[in-house]
Amino acid sequence: MLRFDHVTKQYGHVLALDDLSMQVPDGAIYGFVGPNGAGKTTAIRLMCGLDFPDQGVVSIDDMEAGSVVRRMKRRFGYVPDVLGSYPNLRVQEYMDFFASCYELSGPKVKRRIQMLLDLVGLEDRQNQFMDSLSCGMQQKLSLARALIHDPKLLILDEPTAGLDPTTREEFRQIMLELAEAGKTILISSHILTDIAELCTDIGIIDHGHMVMEGRLQEVLKEVNASNPITISVAGAVSKAMETLKADGKVRSISIRNRDILITYVGSAEEEAALLRRLITANVPVRSFHREKGNLESLFLQLTGAREERRVTYYEAESDLQEG
Secondary structure, three states, X not given: OEEEEEEEEEEOOEEEEEEEEEXXXXXXXXXXXXXXXXXXXXXXXXHXXXXXXXXXXXXXXXXXXXXXXXXXXXXXXXXXXXXXXXXXXXXXXXXXXXXXXXXXXXXXXXXXXXXXXXXXXXXXXXXXXXXXXXXHHHHHHHHHHHOOOXXXXXXXXXXXXXXXXXXXXXXXXXXXHHHHOOOEEEEEOOOHHHHHHHXXXXXXXXXXXXXXXXXXXXXXXXXXXXXXXXXXXXXXXXXXXXXXXXXXXXXXXXXXOOEEEEEEOOOHHHHHHHHHHHHHOOOOEEEEEEOOOOHHXXXXXXXXXXXXXXXXXXXXXXXXXXX
């Protein structure tokens, strides 16, 4: 549906996008995330035909962005992070205006506008002035406007920023309904919990290039295998440390509260063998499990935004007391 093929974009001395390749499959809810300055805004400008790449190709539905502008722009709807200022327009007038921008009119369009306002829960706000709407209502109206021409692709830039939890959940349900109806949705957001709960696919961008992309569940499975193992023991800490230090698959040992955390590069079978050795050494193991991956830890790991605390074996032994 949406593709970037080796796209580079530079503004003066600033390299905004650096050989960026990404693919948003048909029917996906695609989470597009990255730290501030990663290049997300530039990428969205290129998707929407507001700017053009210096190198590479951006295409929507196999149509190159900028090749046939009017036809291409009918393929997508865009929801910005802030609604434009239309204080003197009523909700119905706002929708009529944008319908006219796509040369849409007549009873069929009136019915579509009513259906869209029903979808976003604004059916009883048609005669209300725009500046009297809450932030959440304005975002819902912006979404309804983006759907006026029935696009195949929706591009949303921080759609739930500043919304209260109830409105965020309502927005999430609307996204699921639209996906069910066959829309392809790209969401750029800093709210990683929303991305994790909603999206089927993810692309993580940093310094203008893609650092990881794929089906969200598959990506998190890979992360699980690299996450630390947490070992909770009820005493015999010295024996536990001895056993861990003797295993060549243990790459580091750290502490968190009263637990021992290890970076372990062995297989699931080798993990089980390590647990057996701890028990054989009379270490009272209360729990032994590999931590599950989550989107936030993956994001911080890939974008270098977190440095995990590492301690030496000596520090671990002195900080963890026999209990």
